[in-house]
Amino acid sequence: MFDFEEIEEVFTALAKELKNAKGKTLEELLREKKEQDRLRIERAEEPITPSRIERTQVDPFRGYNPTVIDFLQRCKTESEGIEVVTFLVGQKELTEKEGETIIKQIRTKGIRSFGEYRRSGYYDKQARRKQFSAHKEAIIEDPEM
Numbered sequence: 001m002f003d004f005e006e007i008e009e010v011f012t013a014l015a016k017e018l019k020n021a022k023g024k025t026l027e028e029l030l031r032e033k034k035e036q037d038r039l040r041i042e043r044a045e046e047p048i049t050p051s052r053i054e055r056t057q058v059d060p061f062r063g064y065n066p067t068v069i070d071f072l073q074r075c076k077t078e079s080e081g082i083e084v085v086t087f088l089v090g091q092k093e094l095t096e097k098e099g100e101t102i103i104k105q106i107r108t109k110g111i112r113s114f115g116e117y118r119r120s121g122y123y124d125k126q127a128r129r130k131q132f133s134a135h136k137e138a139i140i141e142d143p144e145m
Contacts, residue, residue, distance in 0.1 A: 072115075
């Protein structure tokens with residue numbers, strides 16, 4: 001018969017799993033492991049269909065409404081920034097007071113005071129980064145993924 005210290009020395013990974021089991025019996029842990037393995041095999045054998053691809057893809061910008069800051073970060077010059085703000089005031093997306101305040105900041109502190117310039121392709125790059133991150137988390141968290 002082994003005591004737990006001997007198991008920790010010889011079977012460190014097993015001892016760690018047993019400590020993290022939170023009161024589960026070895027039989028329950030083995031059953032869970034077997035079920036996880038079964039689900040992994042099923043996922044690997046599942047044909048790649050549009051619905052499977054759709055389940056794994058997440059649109060990080062779905063429902064996102066760009067703010068005035070997002071628009072100003074795409075401007076190269078102060079005049080472009082003022083033009084954008086004037087347009088947003090005309091569309092009633094900004095109040096006259098907000099527009100005046102933003103234009104004043106553009107003239108005194110410059111267009112880059114609203115953040116770095118966002119080059120063409122910035123949002124695509126961000127979306128791919130977020131999709132990869134979300135996909136990786138989904139694989140870790142969702143055994144049916």
